[in-house]
Amino acid sequence: xxxxxxxxxxxxxxxxxxxxxxxxxxxxxxxxxxxxxxxxxxxxxxxxxxxxxxxxxxxxxxxxxxxxxxxxxxxxxxxxxxxxxxxxxxxxxxxxxxxxxxxxxxxxxxxxxxxxxxxxxxxxxxxxxxxxxxxxxxxxxxxxxxxxxxxxxxxxxxxxxxxxxxxxxxxxxxxxxxxxxxxxxxxxxxxxxxxxxxx
Amino acid sequence: xxxxxxxxxxxxxxxxxxxxxxxxxxxxxxxxxxxxxxxxxxxxxxxxxxxxxxxxxxxxxxxxxxxxxxxxxxxxxxxxxxxxxxxxxxxxxxxxxxxxxxxxxxxxxxxxxxxxxxxxxxxxxxxxxxxxxxxxxxxxxxxxxxxxxxxxxxxxxxxxxxxxxxxxxxxxxxxxxxxxxxxxxxxxxxxxxxxxxxx
Numbered sequence: 080x081x082x083x084x085x086x087x088x089x090x091x092x093x094x095x096x097x098x099x100x101x102x103x104x105x106x107x108x109x110x111x112x113x114x115x116x117x118x119x120x121x122x123x124x125x126x127x128x129x130x131x132x133x134x135x136x137x138x139x140x141x142x143x144x145x146x147x148x149x150x151x152x153x154x155x156x157x158x159x160x161x162x163x164x165x166x167x168x169x170x171x172x173x174x175x176x177x178x179x180x181x182x183x184x185x186x187x188x189x190x191x192x193x194x195x196x197x198x199x200x201x202x203x204x205x206x207x208x209x210x211x212x213x214x215x216x217x218x219x220x221x222x223x224x225x226x227x228x229x230x231x232x233x234x235x236x237x238x239x240x241x242x243x244x245x246x247x248x249x250x251x252x253x254x255x256x257x258x259x260x261x262x263x264x265x266x267x268x269x270x271x272x273x274x275x276x277x278x
Numbered sequence: 279x280x281x282x283x284x285x286x287x288x289x290x291x292x293x294x295x296x297x298x299x300x301x302x303x304x305x306x307x308x309x310x311x312x313x314x315x316x317x318x319x320x321x322x323x324x325x326x327x328x329x330x331x332x333x334x335x336x337x338x339x340x341x342x343x344x345x346x347x348x349x350x351x352x353x354x355x356x357x358x359x360x361x362x363x364x365x366x367x368x369x370x371x372x373x374x375x376x377x378x379x380x381x382x383x384x385x386x387x388x389x390x391x392x393x394x395x396x397x398x399x400x401x402x403x404x405x406x407x408x409x410x411x412x413x414x415x416x417x418x419x420x421x422x423x424x425x426x427x428x429x430x431x432x433x434x435x436x437x438x439x440x441x442x443x444x445x446x447x448x449x450x451x452x453x454x455x456x457x458x459x460x461x462x463x464x465x466x467x468x469x470x471x472x473x474x475x476x477x
Binding site for chain 2: 225242248261269271
């Protein structure tokens with residue numbers, strides 16, 4: 080059965096990004112290296128088993144993760160990732176502003192969804208078929224899915240830094256019970272896979 | 279060399295206790311079982327390697343961890359733990375109110391320190407000799423030691439529950455870099471040992 084999964088890099092004090100995110104600093108005023116250095120290590124540091132999930136049929140992301148701007152679209156903006164984004168699948172972007180689908184190279188097409196997370200999830204399910212759906216971020220979007228009980232698996236990549244401020248994973252997410260399925264300590268990060276227990 | 283260490287049970291969203299701590303609910307309005315159930319498992323779940331640190335020469339704790347009351351001492355209050363507390367070593371209690379040392383059974387003596395964490399640490403060092411010193415809690419006291427750069431090793435016992443509110447580990451602790459030394463996944467908890475990197 081299709082699972083809704085999410086990979087997130089989180090500081091020891093629970094932040095996924097700093098304050099003041101912008102074009103110049105997409106992660107905001109956080110120590111970005113502390114948060115992401117592990118992603119650029121050797122393949123064994125980011126194997127399919129312990130690193131990012133592979134075989135995803137569709138992605139969902141927040142507007143903030145796709146674009147540094149708010150409001151009406153600047154149609155010249157085609158995402159942070161160049162002409163061949165690393166998704167290679169449909170990506171459903173949550174936004175208040177309609178926009179035509181944006182096909183990129185390598186199989187990635189950005190679709191813009193203006194009627195909320197349940198609609199985005201329905202469209203992602205349709206696109207993904209039997210494969211899993213990943214919530215790509217950012218923290219606000221992940222928290223919305225968690226609060227709505229729509230996430231099945233959370234893969235936390237915990238970096239050993241305390242940054243002191245920013246956007247928190249789990250902010251505003253009510254009581255929730257998970258189960259830790261497995262943990263692996265890599266050189267720069269602790270990978271733990273959690274299953275969200277639905278009542 | 280003597281290390282200053284700390285074991286703490288923390289929820290997935292970073293809380294060590296709920297709000298409204300009292301005599302009736304020393305952990306406040308948090309799901310206490312979620313936080314502490316792992317402590318009452320079989321010995322292999324709480325081995326010396328992965329569970330609580332052993333061989334401690336002295337402990338330091340906050341007033342709040344010793345007593346549910348504030349202000350002047352009720353001298354009938356002898357701690358939460360009965361006549362034979364589980365410390366079996368000197369315990370230095372941070373407080374604004376002086377009180378005579380309180381010897382208990384089994385080697386535990388509570389000493390009351392009114393002149394701050396550095397004084398408590400100096401007294402604990404004197405008492406511990408070559409052995410390590412443990413910060414017993416609660417979160418506020420641990421955060422004070424972290425912020426002052428006085429903690430060497432943090433052993434986080436992470437339970438897979440999101441509780442949504444309470445007293446946070448790392449609250450008000452500025453930027454800090456740690457190193458994850460090892461991690462082990464037990465049935466109910468993920469044990470990770472961190473070394474605090476001092477500049």
